[in-house]
């Protein structure tokens with residue numbers, strides 16, 4: 001599972017809608033990727049503050065910033 005997939009699946013993960021296999025791969029990725037751990041933490045904070053999930057899974061601006069960060073991290 002890639003960082004991009006994590007950003008796409010994070011709301012389903014938070015809401016417990018992933019299949020067992022997906023959840024396993026999701027958590028495995030989190031275990032190896034601190035960027036996605038930070039991303040998930042940020043997502044949970046947003047949910048706690050607003051009381052609901054953001055309307056879009058990931059706002060395009062946030063996704064662009066995340067992907068840029070991931071690329072920088074891999075270099």
Ligand SMILES: [Zn+2]
Pocket residue numbers: 002003006029033035036
């Ligand atoms: Zn990642």
